[in-house]
Amino acid sequence: MLAFAVPFAFVMFSIALLMNIYRLFLGPDAADRILALDTIYINSLALLILLGIWHNSTAYFEAAVLIAMLGFIGTIAATKFLLRGDIIE
Amino acid sequence: MLELPTWADYLASFFIIIGASFAAVGSYGLLRLPDFMTRLHAPTKNTTLGVGGIILGSIVYFSVSDSLSLHELLIAIFLFMTAPISAHLLAKAGLHLEYKMISSTRDLREHPEDYSDKSQHTAKERDSERAD
Numbered sequence: 400m401l402a403f404a405v406p407f408a409f410v411m412f413s414i415a416l417l418m419n420i421y422r423l424f425l426g427p428d429a430a431d432r433i434l435a436l437d438t439i440y441i442n443s444l445a446l447l448i449l450l451g452i453w454h455n456s457t458a459y460f461e462a463a464v465l466i467a468m469l470g471f472i473g474t475i476a477a478t479k480f481l482l483r484g485d486i487i488e
Numbered sequence: 489m490l491e492l493p494t495w496a497d498y499l500a501s502f503f504i505i506i507g508a509s510f511a512a513v514g515s516y517g518l519l520r521l522p523d524f525m526t527r528l529h530a531p532t533k534n535t536t537l538g539v540g541g542i543i544l545g546s547i548v549y550f551s552v553s554d555s556l557s558l559h560e561l562l563i564a565i566f567l568f569m570t571a572p573i574s575a576h577l578l579a580k581a582g583l584h585l586e587y588k589m590i591s592s593t594r595d596l597r598e599h600p601e602d603y604s605d606k607s608q609h610t611a612k613e614r615d616s617e618r619a620d
Contacts, residue, residue, distance in 0.1 A: 400497045404545075405489070411511060412508060416515075430524055445542045451546065452545070455490055467567055481581040
């Protein structure tokens with residue numbers, strides 16, 4: 400069953416990523432693009448965890464944790480810039 | 489991938505399929521919903537249910553095939569803590585920049601009385617007054 404579930408999840412996440420990229424280009428506003436980038440990093444983090452299951456390796460978790468932290472910081476920095484016009488005041 | 493016992497195989501597959509479906513639905517919502525405030529709501533399904541399902545499946549897989557492994561939970565806890573913060577800041581940015589809203593997305597700043605506990609009541613009263 401896993402031999403079906405993991406490729407199915409790969410396909411679903413790829414479709415999700417394509418839709419996010421379409422929203423990233425479509426806009427129409429800056430906050431929409433930040434939201435699309437936020438969703439993209441969350442989806443790619445889930446894809447990395449799935450790759451860890453597929454290759455039966457735990458080496459991908461550290462990469463997933465790093466993506467989670469840096470993506471969060473990136474989202475906060477971009478939103479702060481939208482809100483205040485400045486990141487560090 | 490290793491062969492798992494049947495129950496673990498089906499349990500992990502169940503979580504992974506649920507998570508992947510929710511991720512696709514959340515991204516479809518991000519693509520299709522009409523204004524920024526509604527689009528903000530859709531990808532939260534990605535964060536909580538999508539990644540949560542994948543992480544539960546991964547915990548089942550690695551715990552059964554090797555020894556008990558819970559360090560995936562670190563990612564889930566971190567995401568569950570940070571997702572509301574980024575959503576809150578994005579909503580603040582959307583309000584601050586005054587993006588276009590559809591008519592059914594109500595801006596409560598124009599009706600401060602609706603913040604109270606009786607908001608349903610007052611909203612109904614206002615609508616009936618408007619109808620008169």
